Amino acid sequence: MRRFVWAHAGHDAWATALEHVLAQLRAQMAMQPAHRWPLGWVYLTDHHAGHAAELLRRLSAALPQVTDWVGGVALAIGAGDTEYFDAPGLADLEPSRYRVFNGVAPLPAARGPDGFVAQTALVHADPSTPELPELIQELAERTLGHYVFGGLVASRAGSLQIAHARRAGQVGQAPSVELLEGGLSGVAFAPDVGIVARVTQGVRAVTPLRRVTAAQGHRVDALDGRPALDVVLEDLGLPPHDLGAIVARLRGLLVGWVAPAPQRPQATAATPGRVPLRLGEDVLVRHLVGLDPAQRAVVVAEPLPVGAGWTLCERHVQAARADLLRIGAEIREALAGEGEEPADPVGRIAGAIYVSCNGRGGPHFGAANAEWQLLRQALGDVPAIGFFAAGEIAHHRLYGYTGVLTVFVADEDGSG
Known part of the structure; x- marks a missing residue:
């Protein structure tokens, strides 16, 4: 050639x-x-x-x-x-x-x-x-x-x-x-x-690596064994009852996730997920499409399997x-x-x-x-x-x- x-x-x-x-x-x-x-x-x-x-x-x-x-x-x-x-x-x-x-x-x-x-x-x-x-x-x-x-x-x-x-x-x-x-x-x-x-x-991670521990289809119910929405708000430093601030912040974010793998480090309550995630070829980026405040859950544009790695990320020029x-x-x-x-x-x-x-x-x-x-x-x-x-x-x-x-x-x- x-x-x-x-x-x-x-x-x-x-x-x-x-x-x-x-x-x-x-x-x-x-x-x-x-x-x-x-x-x-x-x-x-x-x-x-x-x-x-x-x-x-x-x-x-x-x-x-x-x-x-x-x-x-x-x-x-x-x-x-x-x-x-x-x-x-x-x-x-x-x-x-x-x-x-x-x-x-x-x-x-x-x-x-x-x-x-x-x-x-x-x-x-x-x-x-x-x-x-x-x-x-x-x-x-x-x-x-x-x-x-x-x-x-x-x-x-x-x-x-x-x-x-x-x-x-x-x-x-x-x-x-x-x-x-x-x-x-x-x-x-x-x-x-x-x-x-x-x-x-084309994105960078803005929250630590978490693990999906409960999910039903597109709805992620738990991260690291805790209600998913609570973990997201904590990682982003958002007030739990200010819906306007929450929606405004999440509107510009995406979900980066990686398929479950035994060798990946597990985030636990004792180690609050501060594990760096390099956004390499194994990371798939999907839209965060909704919240379920009653169930303290978040909704993603693609069904995520239990055990998947999770981080929120944003588009970033540099x-x-x-x-x-x-x-x-x-x-x-x-x-x-x-x-x-x-x-x-x-x-x-x-x-x-x-x-x-x-x-x-x-x-x-x-x-x-x-x-x-x-x-x-x-x-x-x-x-x-x-x-x-x-x-x-x-x-x-x-x-x-x-x-x-x-x-x-x-x-x-x-x-x-």
């Missing part, structure tokens, strides 16, 4: 933006005439959703060597160090090393009829799909790595996805790329496609910036390797896909484009495209308020 060719443009007229993108792609491809580019990503904003079908038709007709397309329509997208309209990228990846899937042609549960085995997969999903967390987990189980990445594709135009595949042997004919709605789609990758991935959180820089440094370190002469990590990156939460971009990082500018600072000047999602996918879970960064590693021998 060689470095991706990629392009991005923004213009009120979609046809003008497309021409700018095609000019950039053609210039890069002309410099590498011997390479093939069968797999293409394309993300665009819903500002031009009404023209998406025609845009895709023209894009595929202009690039007939691209046999397979994946992507979607989102509220906002990113490329390079900019957040805006249109961002295609092309991979020089042999068709035997990936498979496009959708609801009509799902990813096989095991080795496919042509011998393909999936190690991981990029997933685009409709947020209205029933039992979506279970479907994401089931899809992850169809991969050797039990790892998928991506996000929920949602916009003012609905959930529009792209997942078109045409096998080799038909190069020279432009595929008819159509928009899909509903379910899951994406592209799976074989074990020899090098991938390094990280999840970055925490988000620091964590994005951290995962960039970790990926660069992993690619540099060890030894007296470590490799150039930027030179080893073929391309990157970044999926961020709709609630993170722009103002959350301090200014327009700030998140993608920080991503370039963290990762280097590499081909990077992606979109803002209504929920992020990593491992086998559905996240919120996170960024999922996936880097494709260039083949050492330069082969496709």
Whole structure:
């Protein structure tokens, strides 16, 4: 796998933006005439959703060597160090090393009829799909790595996805790329496609780590053996009878929780929960949606199991910036390797896909484009495209308020 060719443009007229993108792609491809580019990503904003079908038709007709397309329509997208309209990228990846899937042609549960085995997969999903967390987990189980990445594709135009595949042997004919709605789609990758991935959180903990000791569905009744609402008010220093102050404070907070694990430290009455919780990849962030003063309970947007770790957290600009820089440094370190002469990590990156939460971009990082500018600072000047999602996918879970960064590693021998 060689470095991706990629392009991005923004213009009120979609046809003008497309021409700018095609000019950039053609210039890069002309410099590498011997390479093939069968797999293409394309993300665009819903500002031009009404023209998406025609845009895709023209894009595929202009690039007939691209046999397979994946992507979607989102509220906002990113490329390079900019957040805006249109961002295609092309991979020089042999068709035997990936498979496009959708609801009509799902990813096989095991080795496919042509011998393909999936190690991981990029997933685009409709947020209205029933039992979506279970479907994401089931899809992850169809991969050797039990790892998928991506996000929920949602916009003012609905959930529009792209997942078109045409096998080799038909190069020279432009595929008819159509928009899909509903379910899951994406592209799976074989074990020899090098991938390094990280999840970055956009929140910081504001209360100590507690343990859910009683819960019924979405209602958490007890933390550390005490009424949950009492513990929350105590941790936040809120007066127990000032409902206005309580609601005002909780309105800006989220629940960070981690699945039960025997090795996690237990918070007890003797040790009042002052256990630091690093908001890493095992923490899932969900909305706090209500209170039950009569039962002294709190209500969360997702059912929490007894034994789960619990903390309240808030979105925080500096925490988000620091964590994005951290995962960039970790990926660069992993690619540099060890030894007296470590490799150039930027030179080893073929391309990157970044999926961020709709609630993170722009103002959350301090200014327009700030998140993608920080991503370039963290990762280097590499081909990077992606979109803002209504929920992020990593491992086998559905996240919120996170960024999922996936880097494709260039083949050492330069082969496709």
